[in-house]
Amino acid sequence: MGSTMIHFTSDSCDGGYFDIASLNPNMGEWSVSMKILNCWSVSRGSGRELNMILGDEHFTQIQAVVRDELIDNYLSRLIIDEWVSIKNFDVSRVNSILRPIPHRFKIVFRSDTLVQSINMCSSRTYFNLTEFVSILSGIVNPNICVDVFGKIVNVRELIFVPSVEHSQGRYFELYFGLRDTECIHLECRLTGDLAVEFYDLWKHCSRNTVICIIKFVKLELSQEHRWRCTNVTGSTRIMLNPDLSITDEMLCWNPENDQVPIITRKENAME
Numbered sequence: 001m002g003s004t005m006i007h008f009t010s011d012s013c014d015g016g017y018f019d020i021a022s023l024n025p026n027m028g029e030w031s032v033s034m035k036i037l038n039c040w041s042v043s044r045g046s047g048r049e050l051n052m053i054l055g056d057e058h059f060t061q062i063q064a065v066v067r068d069e070l071i072d073n074y075l076s077r078l079i080i081d082e083w084v085s086i087k088n089f090d091v092s093r094v095n096s097i098l099r100p101i102p103h104r105f106k107i108v109f110r111s112d113t114l115v116q117s118i119n120m121c122s123s124r125t126y127f128n129l130t131e132f133v134s135i136l137s138g139i140v141n142p143n144i145c146v147d148v149f150g151k152i153v154n155v156r157e158l159i160f161v162p163s164v165e166h167s168q169g170r171y172f173e174l175y176f177g178l179r180d181t182e183c184i185h186l187e188c189r190l191t192g193d194l195a196v197e198f199y200d201l202w203k204h205c206s207r208n209t210v211i212c213i214i215k216f217v218k219l220e221l222s223q224e225h226r227w228r229c230t231n232v233t234g235s236t237r238i239m240l241n242p243d244l245s246i247t248d249e250m251l252c253w254n255p256e257n258d259q260v261p262i263i264t265r266k267e268n269a270m271e
Contacts, residue, residue, distance in 0.1 A: 089107050102144050
């Protein structure tokens with residue numbers, strides 16, 4: 001428990017494709033219809049690997065991998081938020097400790113894998129929102145990334161942190177909070193380019209009250225031994241005041257017992 005899959009508007013999709021729930025390593029002739037939810041590149045030794053999160057019409061998600069030597073063959077056809085059909089691929093177990101989604105298997109592209117754009121068969125948006133109380137109580141598996149949603153509060157200054165592990169000798173870091181409709185506060189820590197992207201979007205947002213969705217974040221313990229969320233390089237995505245019904249509901253929410261002020265961009269913006 002602790003997670004809520006948010007279902008938005010949808011239309012049926014035909015085509016005789018396999019569902020994600022059917023995929024397993026025991027067969028190699030698969031055909032699926034998927035929405036590309038996320039796409040990012042990861043360095044692997046001297047090469048790289050393209051990772052994706054795909055979703056089917058039943059809201060089930062799975063990771064997909066394109067190895068270095070095949071990336072150029074597929075990159076132009078793998079566009080976030082587009083629907084594609086994928087045929088002829090392998091299915092293998094996810095071996096990494098940290099997983100972007102719960103599914104234990106992943107799709108692995110082959111040299112004969114076929115990818116084709118298809119007409120949008122669903123206008124739905126995929127969120128697996130996790131309750132703050134479940135995160136803070138420690139019952140959420142920290143080895144599986146989650147999605148979080150709330151009002152932005154207490155944005156601190158964007159800072160440089162010295163680090164010998166980074167090529168430039170330092171990295172950007174930003175702390176802020178999210179507050180849910182139960183008045184529960186969740187600390188968030190962003191690093192690198194995503195910290196800069198978030199800060200710039202937040203500072204230039206037209207509304208003083210800003211609603212945020214962060215997808216594919218990992219959970220970590222702070223120095224105070226309190227659970228917080230932080231980004232995973234490449235895979236984490238942020239959305240500020242997205243055009244969704246849950247955003248409108250949160251913007252209208254103003255309970256009398258919510259005493260923590262929303263920090264506006266004018267109150268805490270770096271010039």
